[in-house]
Amino acid sequence: MNRPDAVETVRTLIEDRYPQAVQALLGGSAAAERLTETSDLDVTVLLPDTTVCRQALTYAGWPIELFVHTEESVRRFVQLDAAKRQPSMARLVARSIPVLPGDGGAVLRAYCSALLEEGPAPLSEDEMQLARYILTDLLDDLDGGASRPAMDAVVVEVWRRAAELLLASERRWSGSGKWLVREIEALDAAAGSRFATRFHGSLEAAVNGRPDNLVRLVDEILGRVGGRLRDGFRLVAASGE
Template sequence: MHAYPTDQARRLVRSRFPDALSAVLAGSTATGRATASSDLDIAVLIDDGGVTCRETIRFEERVVELFVHTRTGLLELFAADVASRRAVLQNMYASGLVLVDSHGEAGRARALAEADLREGPPALGPETVEEKRYGLTDALDDLTDASDAIERLAVAGYVVNAAADLLCDHHHAWIGGGKWLPRRLLEADPQRGAALLEGHHRLCGSGDPAVLISAALEVLDLVGGPLREGYRRTWHGTIDSVAAAR
């Protein structure tokens, strides 16, 4: 495998996207967290008339995640990432290493990304917060009562995600999935985020849910407290039950 992933990324863009308007290398390689097996995350801006897509390839023995978009596609993807409250592509452009920059295109895309990041994600509506409070309260009851170790682990995963979602919304902070969940959680609230993660870690190691339950209850207290009796939803003709969402 070639030793320098940045050089690999440049060779890939030159060979596969010779007319690219801009290309940005993001992810662990750009932030200094890369390992020998890390993939390359590359955002490529192409002219309108091309195809906006995401594609995984292998180049010089390294896996590459390509995020290819036209100018119109980039704006649509930015809007979708804001709506999802994750800002994945915005973070790629804001923190990535510029590989190609034709006539300032990369700079313009970065400016748009940074503006979205400064604005922050849209707040969850009151009904959605209530729904998530009810779902988390119900899960904490299940976690308290769970005697099966496998079920306890499954419920604990839901508890961490639900509490993280509510905590990030409370702080008007972006959310994340996978490895980005703990990173975004700690950015949003270092103290409460760390308590949730430590509670989950302890439960996974010892099976004791007490610390996780306490941390999740603290999050619930920030957003109105546990919700059981009094919760009511009206059917709107779609499958939108809390049970289905879980």
């Protein structure tokens, strides 16, 4: 890649546009040393006071995404993400490279790292039953003989929800897109399992009209939490819903 060094590029950008910054944190692919020709630079800018925003720009040949925050707003977004079991902001901050001199943002990075290490709260009984019920219903849809485009959509939804349930049952964080796969890979690395490979292979087979392996994998995951659930499912709406 004929582009200047990522860290130096971000440092120059921040000194030019945000001279009051407490710290700038270079995360994402750059921090993980996974940069490719199409990678952008994900940068969290910490300011004493600001209007929180996300903005995209190109600087010195690099596509850059800026996440402009105060430390307080980062903590707020981290907690919102944690409630969804998808710690995007915590990952971005904890697994980052400080670009500016000094220890600005160090406490915040430690806070995000601790949250990632702790893992998500366990699913409540209602959440677990709902997850089992939805997957049971989706598995029924796989036998429903719908059109091929509709069946492919069902396959993808089965794959996603089964992956999320697996991670939740293991008290591990989830994610969307590539981060869902990466979290399963992290589970495999920790547990010596091979779920990522099995999920990928069964998804490929299912979208080509062979869902049997996917169904077996999903039933295995459901078996960890009580199996399929249809008869007897009951979910009481919260007050006001």
